[in-house]
Amino acid sequence: MIALASDHGGYELKQKVIGYLEANGYTCHDFGCYSLESCDYPEFGRAAAEAVAKGECEKGIVICTTGIGISIVANKVPGIRCGLCADTYSAKMTREHNDANMLAMGAGIVGPNLALSIVETFLNTPFSGDEKHVRRINKIEEEVK
Numbered sequence: 001m002i003a004l005a006s007d008h009g010g011y012e013l014k015q016k017v018i019g020y021l022e023a024n025g026y027t028c029h030d031f032g033c034y035s036l037e038s039c040d041y042p043e044f045g046r047a048a049a050e051a052v053a054k055g056e057c058e059k060g061i062v063i064c065t066t067g068i069g070i071s072i073v074a075n076k077v078p079g080i081r082c083g084l085c086a087d088t089y090s091a092k093m094t095r096e097h098n099d100a101n102m103l104a105m106g107a108g109i110v111g112p113n114l115a116l117s118i119v120e121t122f123l124n125t126p127f128s129g130d131e132k133h134v135r136r137i138n139k140i141e142e143e144v145k
């Protein structure tokens with residue numbers, strides 16, 4: 001189960017991502033928004049992040065115009081490591097090194113084809129499990145206690 005959320009700026013790209021995910025066998029839980037009407041990204045991004053933090057969804061993908069605001073919101077939820085990615089290298093590295101459980105993208109930054117490549121890379125790259133990365137992630141979790 002993948003949690004998704006966007007504001008109006010990310011709505012159309014989110015619909016494309018949902019279509020891609022469902023076509024590839026994923027189940028999606030869309031926490032909103034549900035139209036192009038202007039809205040506030042914090043409420044939707046927080047709802048998706050809380051579902052991931054509680055284990056109700058395995059991973060989350062959040063989208064606004066830049067990806068910045070909604071990634072800030074997601075990263076304020078304890079247990080969330082949300083990587084803002086505009087390229088597939090970052091998507092690979094945020095899984096391998098940061099064990100990111102959420103991906104943020106900016107619909108005004110990445111086009112739909114690149115966005116779907118980023119999503120595919122993010123979902124199919126495992127955490128490396130390297131001791132140094134585990135240690136660093138544990139330090140992140142200590143910082144937010």
Ligand SMILES: O=C(CO)[C@H](O)[C@H](O)COP(=O)(O)O
Nearest residue numbers: 009064065066067068069070
């Ligand atoms: O990228 C964003 C936050 O980081 C938002 O999508 C953006 O700020 C929305 O702006 P507007 O209401 O002017 O469309």
